[in-house]
Amino acid sequence: MHRILILAPLLLLAACEREPAFDDRYDATAKEIEARAKAMDAEITAAEKANRANAAAGEAEPAYD
Numbered sequence: 001m002h003r004i005l006i007l008a009p010l011l012l013l014a015a016c017e018r019e020p021a022f023d024d025r026y027d028a029t030a031k032e033i034e035a036r037a038k039a040m041d042a043e044i045t046a047a048e049k050a051n052r053a054n055a056a057a058g059e060a061e062p063a064y065d
Contacts, residue, residue, distance in 0.1 A: 020028075
């Protein structure tokens with residue numbers, strides 16, 4: 001019985017994983033935000049090119065909801 005009481009906290013500590021440091025979390029979040037921003041920029045650029053192509057072809061701009 002005493003062995004269980006001694007080993008239980010040790011097993012719990014061994015099962016816990018260390019939380020990432022602030023700098024690691026910050027870097028990961030910054031990379032994610034940068035990737036999202038680049039994707040948005042690419043989407044906006046593609047939409048602008050499509051609008052210019054439609055305008056050059058004489059089509060009206062699409063209505064936005």
